Amino acid sequence: MKFRQFFQTIMNAENEILGMNRRNLEFVRKYNKRCDFPLADDKVVAKEFFGRIGIPTARTIKVYSSMFELRDFDQDVSESEFVIKPACGSQGKGITVVCSRNKQTYQTAGGRSFTLEDLKREIVAVLFGKYSLGHPDAALIEERLVPAPELELLSPAGLFDLRIIVVNGVPSISMLRLPTRKSGGKANLHQGGIGVGVNLATGVTECAYFSGSLIQKHPDTKAELIGFQIPFWKDLLDISRRIGEHSPLKYIGVDLTIDRKQGPVVLEFNARPGLEIQNANQKGLRLLMSGKKTG
Amino acid sequence: MFKWIFSLLLILASSLIGYKVFYLGYTPELMLPEKGYRVRYILSGESDKTNINLKAYIPTEDFRQRIFDETFANDRFALQIDGEGFLRQAVWAGAEVEGPFKVEYRFSVLAKAVSWNIDPSLAVSENSTQDLELYLQETDLIQVQSPQIAELLKQVVGPQANVLEIVKKSYDHIVAYETLAFKGSTSALTALALGKASCNGKSRLLVALLRRAGIPARVVGGLVMEDDRKRTSHQWVEVFIQGHWVSFDPTNKHFASIPYNYLKIYESDQVLFSHTSDIAFDWSFNINSFVAPSANLHRLKETELNALDLFKWLDKTGVPLGIINILLVIPIGALVATFFRNVVGLQSFGTFLPALIAAAAQETGVWWGLLGFTSVILVLSVIRAAFEKLDLLHTPKLSAMLTVVVILLLMFSVLSVKFNFTDLSRLTLFPIAILTLTTERFSLTIEEKGLFKAFLILFQTLVVTAICYAFMSNLFLQTAFLAFPELTLFVIALNLWLGRWMGLRVSELWRFRRILLKSTT
Numbered sequence: 001m002k003f004r005q006f007f008q009t010i011m012n013a014e015n016e017i018l019g020m021n022r023r024n025l026e027f028v029r030k031y032n033k034r035c036d037f038p039l040a041d042d043k044v045v046a047k048e049f050f051g052r053i054g055i056p057t058a059r060t061i062k063v064y065s066s067m068f069e070l071r072d073f074d075q076d077v078s079e080s081e082f083v084i085k086p087a088c089g090s091q092g093k094g095i096t097v098v099c100s101r102n103k104q105t106y107q108t109a110g111g112r113s114f115t116l117e118d119l120k121r122e123i124v125a126v127l128f129g130k131y132s133l134g135h136p137d138a139a140l141i142e143e144r145l146v147p148a149p150e151l152e153l154l155s156p157a158g159l160f161d162l163r164i165i166v167v168n169g170v171p172s173i174s175m176l177r178l179p180t181r182k183s184g185g186k187a188n189l190h191q192g193g194i195g196v197g198v199n200l201a202t203g204v205t206e207c208a209y210f211s212g213s214l215i216q217k218h219p220d221t222k223a224e225l226i227g228f229q230i231p232f233w234k235d236l237l238d239i240s241r242r243i244g245e246h247s248p249l250k251y252i253g254v255d256l257t258i259d260r261k262q263g264p265v266v267l268e269f270n271a272r273p274g275l276e277i278q279n280a281n282q283k284g285l286r287l288l289m290s291g292k293k294t295g
Numbered sequence: 296m297f298k299w300i301f302s303l304l305l306i307l308a309s310s311l312i313g314y315k316v317f318y319l320g321y322t323p324e325l326m327l328p329e330k331g332y333r334v335r336y337i338l339s340g341e342s343d344k345t346n347i348n349l350k351a352y353i354p355t356e357d358f359r360q361r362i363f364d365e366t367f368a369n370d371r372f373a374l375q376i377d378g379e380g381f382l383r384q385a386v387w388a389g390a391e392v393e394g395p396f397k398v399e400y401r402f403s404v405l406a407k408a409v410s411w412n413i414d415p416s417l418a419v420s421e422n423s424t425q426d427l428e429l430y431l432q433e434t435d436l437i438q439v440q441s442p443q444i445a446e447l448l449k450q451v452v453g454p455q456a457n458v459l460e461i462v463k464k465s466y467d468h469i470v471a472y473e474t475l476a477f478k479g480s481t482s483a484l485t486a487l488a489l490g491k492a493s494c495n496g497k498s499r500l501l502v503a504l505l506r507r508a509g510i511p512a513r514v515v516g517g518l519v520m521e522d523d524r525k526r527t528s529h530q531w532v533e534v535f536i537q538g539h540w541v542s543f544d545p546t547n548k549h550f551a552s553i554p555y556n557y558l559k560i561y562e563s564d565q566v567l568f569s570h571t572s573d574i575a576f577d578w579s580f581n582i583n584s585f586v587a588p589s590a591n592l593h594r595l596k597e598t599e600l601n602a603l604d605l606f607k608w609l610d611k612t613g614v615p616l617g618i619i620n621i622l623l624v625i626p627i628g629a630l631v632a633t634f635f636r637n638v639v640g641l642q643s644f645g646t647f648l649p650a651l652i653a654a655a656a657q658e659t660g661v662w663w664g665l666l667g668f669t670s671v672i673l674v675l676s677v678i679r680a681a682f683e684k685l686d687l688l689h690t691p692k693l694s695a696m697l698t699v700v701v702i703l704l705l706m707f708s709v710l711s712v713k714f715n716f717t718d719l720s721r722l723t724l725f726p727i728a729i730l731t732l733t734t735e736r737f738s739l740t741i742e743e744k745g746l747f748k749a750f751l752i753l754f755q756t757l758v759v760t761a762i763c764y765a766f767m768s769n770l771f772l773q774t775a776f777l778a779f780p781e782l783t784l785f786v787i788a789l790n791l792w793l794g795r796w797m798g799l800r801v802s803e804l805w806r807f808r809r810i811l812l813k814s815t816t
Contacts, residue, residue, distance in 0.1 A: 009811050009812070010804060010811075012811075013799050013804055013807075013811050014798055014799050016810065016811065017799055017803060017807045017810065017811070019797070019798065019799040019800055019803045020640075020800060020803065021637055021796060021797045021798065021799075021800065022797035022798075022799075025795070025797055026797060093743070128688060128689075129689060130689075133689075134688075134689030134690065190744070214809070275803075278807060278810060279806070279807060279809065279810065282809060282810050282813060283810065284807065284810055
């Protein structure tokens with residue numbers, strides 16, 4: 001009996017979980033044309049797209065695409081708080097967050113001090129493709145976003161983001177990704193972030209998944225992770241839906257956050273969203289989608 | 296569309312194979328390549344004399360064994376080949392040899408299994424038509440004239456028997472003896488007295504009995520070829536029956552037959568290796584099997600409409616069969632690697648790396664292959680870490696790493712020759728560019744995901760490589776693909792099928808096990 005149950009589970013697994021093979025063939029290949037990928041892969045292009053359809057994003061301070069432009073870095077970037085991002089980086093690699101500045105010394109969120117020269121060298125590394133597999137890249141300098149006060153306890157070590165997978169304009173599953181001290185301020189699950197499943201209808205968190213097991217409280221602040229109502233939920237859903245409608249890519253993972261001043265903003269979107277979101281929600285994506293079709 | 300192409304491939308491959316089998320007469324015996332052996336005699340030792348001689352009997356071709364690619368490594372010795380037929384001997388004469396020495400004799404063998412039928416009514420008096428007195432005589436170790444032999448013959452065979460009965464009963468009697476490990480030369484009488492013997496004692500006793508009965512017989516010596524390094528030779532018996540020398544092995548129980556892996560080296564009771572006394576001397580055989588084209592292949596070339604026969608064209612280009620063999624098994628390896636990636640869900644560095652490493656390992660053997668691969672990756676990633684400190688651009692750094700790979704492989708080759716791991720020197724067939732990129736990936740994985748994860752993926756890569764190797768070195772698959780290269784179309788079809796397979800990978804069942812278990816309870 002026990003074996004039969006186990007066997008049944010394995011036989012049914014495919015109707016429940018979306019696996020890599022099916023994702024690639026039935027979703028990425030079917031919904032996303034290769035030629036549209038740069039729209040999502042290049043953050044600079046993506047931000048232009050968001051601007052065109054009127055969706056709030058972090059303000060771009062400057063985009064560097066060649067080394068000589070860096071001469072005027074001092075005048076271009078007068079802010080004391082800003083973020084450097086490789087335009088084509090993935091998984092949060094190569095992001096430097098500057099949180100304060102004392103004349104020529106820049107303090108990063110990671111606790112390091114950079115001189116102006118250090119900072120320029122970091123940007124040059126981005127330009128030369130250190131974070132984009134050697135392909136020449138652009139460096140995006142944008143304003144630093146600060147999490148809304150409601151989420152301060154959940155997101156103490158960096159900026160959280162909300163991933164919503166949108167299929168053909170329909171939000172299908174979502175999770176909150178919270179950075180931890182272990183993840184070094186990054187919200188990426190593979191780097192030690194927490195994945196929190198969110199009820200799509202209500203925006204209330206339902207379960208939390210952290211390095212392979214289910215947890216109840218934030219490991220750093222002990223804040224309760226379950227039953228939290230994400231503010232601006234309708235707006236967040238609307239934004240993701242609008243991106244889904246306007247984007248030529250039809251199977252996407254939209255990454256949003258809630259800034260203290262601006263409220264909901266979009267960070268970026270992804271044309272090959274990962275599968276770990278199923279673990280964060282403790283629900284299989286296929287089951288969710290088949291449920292939608294029938295009911 | 297998919298179904299059409301899929302079926303088309305299957306139909307095309309099947310009909311080509313069917314055409315070959317049913318119309319061109321590609322029977323397996325005619326087509327399938329044979330298993331051959333590459334044999335190395337290794338004679339080594341140490342001498343403080345200046346003049347030494349080493350002698351070794353070396354094989355000759357006959358109706359069932361083909362000897363080719365003979366080479367000698369003579370150290371400081373002068374080589375001379377003496378004698379003919381199955382008394383051919385390599386003689387190494389060293390005039391100024393002092394200290395350790397080592398000479399080698401290498402050759403390839405393709406031998407056939409043969410069995411004989413003996414006319415059951417053949418009488419002893421009708422058998423020996425030639426003058427074969429020599430093979431009826433007594434020798435020091437084959438005491439034909441001894442009364443014990445006469446007594447045993449009477450006991451075992453009885454009076455009035457024909458050739459088959461005599462041979463069969465004598466053979467059966469000796470087969471029942473316990474077999475001892477080789478320990479010097481055992482005479483026929485010693486074997487009889489002990490009731491047990493090694494291969495040479497058993498063979499001599501059988502020869503003694505048959506000679507006594509008036510049937511010409513002789514001890515022959517040689518090698519049982521197995522993938523191994525061995526320090527034993529073998530002896531068996533040849534009996535002259537109706538104009539043929541028929542093989543009998545009372546030790547390994549081959550009655551009037553000889554298997555394909557028997558190499559006959561000398562006839563009559565000889566000593567395989569001999570040397571000047573008072574020197575330290577050691578010998579061994581190193582034996583590796585390989586697949587060789589069937590000797591019957593030329594018959595196919597004469598059949599009509601044989602443009603489909605790959606070998607015909609390859610023969611003209613002079614491409615060695617070994618290369619074709621490796622080329623044809625790479626798709627098998629790639630298919631296996633794909634299976635493990637998409638169905639099992641093992642992660643490996645580089646999609647086809649396991650298949651290519653396994654292909655290169657066909658020359659080195661699987662362990663040297665895996666070891667060589669791992670050491671290149673590890674050494675190179677240390678060197679890469681040093682390059683990384685220099686703040687280099689991506690492409691020049693990779694190019695420098697590639698050069699390091701070449702140097703490493705050459706170093707391995709030199710070292711392996713120096714330390715006599717000749718198999719390792721073939722490491723140079725490793726896919727250099729892919730090793731470079733793999734090291735880059737390995738190092739990035741260490742940086743991004745940590746040492747544990749990187750080594751975990753490396754380990755999975757090794758596992759997949761070993762499995763690829765198992766398939767690619769499988770003699771059945773190799774011979775099948777050599778005989779029917781159309782099978783590659785089946786490989787394409789299987790890949791297409793895998794390309795449409797959307798099931799969960801085994802690893803994903805584990806990854807999402809919580810969700811799955813939750814939903815069943």
